[in-house]
Amino acid sequence: MNNIAFVAIAILTLAAALAAASLPKLIHAALSFAVTFVGVAAFFFLLGAEFVGLVQVFVYVGAVAVLIVFTILLTRRDVQDTGKPNWGGAVIAIAVFGGLLWAILKTPTLSVTAPHVEALTVKRIGEVLMIDYVWPLQCVGLLLTAALIGALILVMEEKS
Amino acid sequence: MPTLSIFLVVSATLFCIGLLAVLSRRHAIFILIGIEMMLAAANLNFIAFWRFGPQPQPPTGVMVAIFSIAIAAAEAAVGLALVIAVYRHYRTTNVDQLDQLKG
Amino acid sequence: MSDSLDQIFIRVKQLLLAPLAGAPDWVMQIVSALINIFALLGVFLTLFALISVLERKILGRMQNRYGPNRVGPFGLFQPVADGIKMLIKEDIVPVRADKIVHFLAPILIAATAILALGVIPYGRNMTPFAIDGGILFFFAVGSTTELAVFMAGWGSNNKFSMLGAMRAIAQMISYELPLIITVLPVVMVVGSLAPDRIVAAQGGYIFGIVPHWFVVTPWGAVAFILFFVSGLVESNRTPFDVPEGESEIVAGHMTEYSGFKYATFFMAEYIGMFAISGLGVTLFLGGWQAPIAALWFIPSYVWFFAKLGALLFVYIWIRGTLPRARVDQIMNFAWKFMLPMAFTCIVAAAVWHYAGRGLAGWFWSLAVLTAVYIALSRLIGTRKKFAARTYRFAE
Numbered sequence: 001m002n003n004i005a006f007v008a009i010a011i012l013t014l015a016a017a018l019a020a021a022s023l024p025k026l027i028h029a030a031l032s033f034a035v036t037f038v039g040v041a042a043f044f045f046l047l048g049a050e051f052v053g054l055v056q057v058f059v060y061v062g063a064v065a066v067l068i069v070f071t072i073l074l075t076r077r078d079v080q081d082t083g084k085p086n087w088g089g090a091v092i093a094i095a096v097f098g099g100l101l102w103a104i105l106k107t108p109t110l111s112v113t114a115p116h117v118e119a120l121t122v123k124r125i126g127e128v129l130m131i132d133y134v135w136p137l138q139c140v141g142l143l144l145t146a147a148l149i150g151a152l153i154l155v156m157e158e159k160s
Numbered sequence: 161m162p163t164l165s166i167f168l169v170v171s172a173t174l175f176c177i178g179l180l181a182v183l184s185r186r187h188a189i190f191i192l193i194g195i196e197m198m199l200a201a202a203n204l205n206f207i208a209f210w211r212f213g214p215q216p217q218p219p220t221g222v223m224v225a226i227f228s229i230a231i232a233a234a235e236a237a238v239g240l241a242l243v244i245a246v247y248r249h250y251r252t253t254n255v256d257q258l259d260q261l262k263g
Numbered sequence: 264m265s266d267s268l269d270q271i272f273i274r275v276k277q278l279l280l281a282p283l284a285g286a287p288d289w290v291m292q293i294v295s296a297l298i299n300i301f302a303l304l305g306v307f308l309t310l311f312a313l314i315s316v317l318e319r320k321i322l323g324r325m326q327n328r329y330g331p332n333r334v335g336p337f338g339l340f341q342p343v344a345d346g347i348k349m350l351i352k353e354d355i356v357p358v359r360a361d362k363i364v365h366f367l368a369p370i371l372i373a374a375t376a377i378l379a380l381g382v383i384p385y386g387r388n389m390t391p392f393a394i395d396g397g398i399l400f401f402f403a404v405g406s407t408t409e410l411a412v413f414m415a416g417w418g419s420n421n422k423f424s425m426l427g428a429m430r431a432i433a434q435m436i437s438y439e440l441p442l443i444i445t446v447l448p449v450v451m452v453v454g455s456l457a458p459d460r461i462v463a464a465q466g467g468y469i470f471g472i473v474p475h476w477f478v479v480t481p482w483g484a485v486a487f488i489l490f491f492v493s494g495l496v497e498s499n500r501t502p503f504d505v506p507e508g509e510s511e512i513v514a515g516h517m518t519e520y521s522g523f524k525y526a527t528f529f530m531a532e533y534i535g536m537f538a539i540s541g542l543g544v545t546l547f548l549g550g551w552q553a554p555i556a557a558l559w560f561i562p563s564y565v566w567f568f569a570k571l572g573a574l575l576f577v578y579i580w581i582r583g584t585l586p587r588a589r590v591d592q593i594m595n596f597a598w599k600f601m602l603p604m605a606f607t608c609i610v611a612a613a614v615w616h617y618a619g620r621g622l623a624g625w626f627w628s629l630a631v632l633t634a635v636y637i638a639l640s641r642l643i644g645t646r647k648k649f650a651a652r653t654y655r656f657a658e
Contacts, residue, residue, distance in 0.1 A: 001289040002161045010170050017174055020193055021181035027417060031364065033193045034410060040174075040200045044225075047167075047211045052225050054399045056203075059229050062406025064196065064236045066432065069413050071189055071240040073429070075247040089183030097176035104168045115215045122396050122456050125219060125226075133223055140230050147234035151241035 005046060013039030026072050034065040048117060051125050167208040175201035188243045188253045192236060199232045269562040272302070273388055299391040303380060311533045312342035318579045325583040345526075352522035357420055360519065365418035369520065369527040372411035376534040378404045383541040384458050386551045386564035397458045398450060401542060402443055405497070408535070409435050412506075412516055415528070419519035427515025430590060431506030435497055437597040442493035444605035445486040448612035449477055449546045458542075462550030471556040476549035481629040482611035487547040489605055491574075494539035496593070498532055500578060502585040503593055540574040541567075599643045607635040 016039060019032035037060040044053035129137055174197060181194030203225040210221025247253050267274070276298055283291060316339055320330030332338035356365060382397035384390040394400055409432050416428020450456055453464040467475045477483035496503040506515040517528045544550060548570050551563035588596075611628035618624035 006162055006166075014170070014173055014177070017177040017197055020197070021177050021185075021190075026187060026189060027361070027364070029190060029193060031410075031414065033196070036174075036197060037200060040204060043167075043170075043204055044207055046161075047207050049207050049210070049222050049225070050394065051396050051399070052203075052207060052222055052229070054396050054403045055226060055229055056200075058399065058403040058406055059233050060196070060200075061410065062403065064233055066409050066413070066436070067236060067240050068189060068193065069410070069417075070429075070432075071243055073425075074244055075189070075253050086184035089180060092183055093176045093180035096179055097172060100172040100175070101169060104165050104172065107165075115212070117211065117215050119395070120219055120222065122399075123454070125222065128219055128223060129226075132218070133227075136223075136227055140227055144230065144234050147238050151237045154238070154241040154245045 002046070009039055009042045009046065013043065027069070030065065030068050030072060033068070034061050037061050037065070049120060051120070051122050164208060164212040167212075168205065171201045171204040171208065174198075174204065186254050186256055188246070188255055189240070191255065192239050192243070195239075196232060196236060199228060203228050269387055269564075271562075272386070272564070276302075296392070299381075303391050304377070307377070307380060307534060307537060308530075310537065311530055312346075313339075314533060314537075314575060315345070315529075316341040318582075321576070321579050322583045325580070349523050349526040354522045354524065355519075357519050360420045361418045363418075364414050365519070368411055368415035368418055369524045369531070371414065372408055373527050373531040373534070375404050375407045375411060376531045376538060379538040380534065380541065382458055383538070383545055384462050384550055385541075385567050386562065389551075389564060390459055393457065393459055396456045398446060398456045398461075398542075398546075401538070402439075402446075405535075405538075406439060408497075408531075415520070416516035419516070421519055424516050424518045427506050427518070431499065431516055434499075434503065434505065434590070434593060437594055438493045438496040438601075441489055441597060441601040441605045442497060444602070445490045445493065445608055446546060448482055448486055448608050451609065452477070452612055452616060458545050458550075462545055462552065465549040466552060468556045474549055474552065474554050476547065476552075476554075478547045478549075480612075480615060481625060481632055482608045482615055483547055485604065485611070485632055486608040487543065489601055489608070490543055490547065491577075493601070494536075494543060495578065495581065496597075497539060498536045500532075500536065501582040502588045504587060505590050505593065536575065536578060537571070540571050540578070543574060544570045595643075600639055603635065603639055604632075607632055 013036055016032045016035040020029045020036055023029045023032065037056060041053040041056040041060075044050070044056060178194045178197030178201060181197065182191050183194075185191055185194065206221040206225045206228070210217070210219065213221075243253060246258065250258060252258070276295070279298060280291065280295060283294060316331060319341070320332075320338065323330030330338060331341045334340045334344045356362065379401050381392045382390065382394060382400050384393075390397075412431050412435070413428050416424045416426075416431075419425075449461060453461045455461065455464075465474070465476050469475070473479060478487045499506050507517060517525060520528060544567060551567040553559050553561060553566055611631045614631055615624040615628040618627045
């Protein structure tokens, strides 16, 4: 049952990712990008990290995808990409993929099956976040504030 | 539940598709989409290694993935703001035409 | 006897699952989930039909006229007539519209609205899908609605639709922040994101009369009002229905949809309303618990739907009373008033908790909230400053 779910989610995610990377019209690519992230969130659910999956849907599909779509609307000159495929890029991507595949399949210690793990509750994530990771948490807060202000300043029209 | 190497192969595929998008697209927003896909593939790697590691273990992989999602969101926001600012100045988003340092 | 009446739906479901006792685990899980889903869909689609006709009748009565009263007893079969009308209409798709995006938008918006209904506890042991991060699931699914609204606006290839969609998304994003931040004090005080635990934390009564619902605490009352108003905006209801204002922008992002697709948008709006009201009942009004200890014999789902009905009546009442707000007024209200008040609710909840959750806590959190409210009302200058009036007389 788990295997059927895994295969289905993998097909969905990779097909959507390929669509996002190769569709000519930008809006279709942005929407396939949102579907890719729903697929990745489904992977997180399958792996037992439900909180991260929900945060992924919330942040990526609810916020980043909407941001991308708004930016497409605001920069509307050329919503199509030029049709020439870039063979150099494809060769490099396939070479990197081949290298990673060789590295993964060559390492025997990676062919382990899943050990039994107790469910990771939100309470446990909260405890770890506030006790062990409190400094990174504050830094991420500062970073997000800086990004917010920076993005606003970049986009503000100069009053001429 | 498949083995760890199958999950790693899937995330490597996602990473390479993102790399393909970054390298072969000329529109700035497509390139950002590719970067976000590569980040998601890396997150998937972290969670897969956390799940298949020796149990019981602290949720380090999960924490890194959460922080990575937050940082990716911030980076997407700033990147898109840059794209809009560049578009306002140069009236184009084709990265091939953004090749001069002079304003 | 009251316990068996309370758990009657659980018994029925167990009866339905009994023939499958020997099947493997995953078959039982899938069949159980399917029974939950069909029950949920049945109840809420019926409720949607009922509320659509009740809204027109209540609005009619508020405007001193009868609502629909021809089709069936007291006009209650009106949804059947409406459904038949919508189904037999011609489905017009604009020629230059993006076919796939245009088709998928109403499906996505209805699907996300119905998904959000799955984590709300409707009665004792009656949560369809009890996940650990239930509240986060609700908001994650709710935030996908914006993408679907954009798809509707874009896919129609129509400038009015695009403008309506952008306004709708701007409004929904602005009010999503107060919506989520007002939920944070509740989650903080309870210590869990699971709706079942939140309902259980509101049990118990003071002197058997006053329940421990979060709405009776000062921060809970303010948070509930802010949550309710944000819910109004998220479901695009009057006075915030700029995206679908008929006199301004035809029908906004729904302009180019006819027939059953329009009915799907309509249904998605109502089900979004039910979901937000259901969440409000769970978080602030004690879920399925009775308000007085003596009334426990009434089944839990009756209490839940009674409270839901009361909230929906307030939605309809507000629609019949208030005129539409202007877009810049809506934005100002969200960013300059509701967001600071929502942050103050978190601080007030913390003050309430650390001053002991009794009378002293009540007093201090009320003081914090009042101070910030008065400061905000003095400091926010959203009224446009007009020049001094000059009079010119004809000479």
